[in-house]
Amino acid sequence: xxxxxxxxxxxxxxxxxxxxxxxxxxxxxxxxxxxxxxxxxxxxxxxxxxxxxxxxxxxxxxxxxxxxxxxxxxxxxxxxxxxxxxxxxxxxxxxxxxxxxxxxxxxxxxxxxxx
Amino acid sequence: xxxxxxxxxxxxxxxxxxxxxxxxxxxxxxxxxxxxxxxxxxxxxxxxxxxxxxxxxxxxxxxxxxxxxxxxxxxxxxxxxxxxxxxxxxxxxxxxxxxxxxxxxxxxx
Numbered sequence: 001x002x003x004x005x006x007x008x009x010x011x012x013x014x015x016x017x018x019x020x021x022x023x024x025x026x027x028x029x030x031x032x033x034x035x036x037x038x039x040x041x042x043x044x045x046x047x048x049x050x051x052x053x054x055x056x057x058x059x060x061x062x063x064x065x066x067x068x069x070x071x072x073x074x075x076x077x078x079x080x081x082x083x084x085x086x087x088x089x090x091x092x093x094x095x096x097x098x099x100x101x102x103x104x105x106x107x108x109x110x111x112x113x114x115x
Numbered sequence: 116x117x118x119x120x121x122x123x124x125x126x127x128x129x130x131x132x133x134x135x136x137x138x139x140x141x142x143x144x145x146x147x148x149x150x151x152x153x154x155x156x157x158x159x160x161x162x163x164x165x166x167x168x169x170x171x172x173x174x175x176x177x178x179x180x181x182x183x184x185x186x187x188x189x190x191x192x193x194x195x196x197x198x199x200x201x202x203x204x205x206x207x208x209x210x211x212x213x214x215x216x217x218x219x220x221x222x223x224x
Contacts, residue, residue, distance in 0.1 A: 004158075033212065035214070041216065042202065042214040042215050042216045042217055043159070043214040044214070045212070045213070088156065090158050090159075092158070092212070094212075103161075104161065104212055105161075106158025106159050106160070107158050108157055108158055109156065109157065109158055111156070
């Protein structure tokens, strides 16, 4: 079955460490996204990529970095510069056609906790 | 970007029909209206999408008036498993999907 796989499901990080969250899709989707969700809140966009080797900042990109070397993969690095990284992180992908995006699919999320 | 406004929370009982209304006053001509459902500790799941009038699938119906400034998600005969957060979004071709706070629906026995 096609889908999006996020790993790990739970991640613990010590203060001052960088951690990388994995997101892989086999849907042949062009665009990929990273969102952050805090308790009781909606999703906020961190970064998105519409094609390989290109990505744009979302609303809360500070303290995060991404890469898009392959169509299937869009890893997110939470750096030590992110002051409050404890949150639920969601990856999504969509088809890009005629400069529009369709069919968003979300992964099951990674819960990051700073200890 | 088109902003959406929807109630923060709603309560219902099993077997009832639930209607959640969303306002999107500055929706643009090419925008679509999409609703997602999210359970705790899971990613949002697509429910339904529409452009105008009425759309129905096996899960829900979506009513959109002629001016498209609002939309109503209708869930027929809800069950306890429909307890979730429901997000109304206006999809644009900008490459970004912007979420609001959503509506937390609590279905009671």
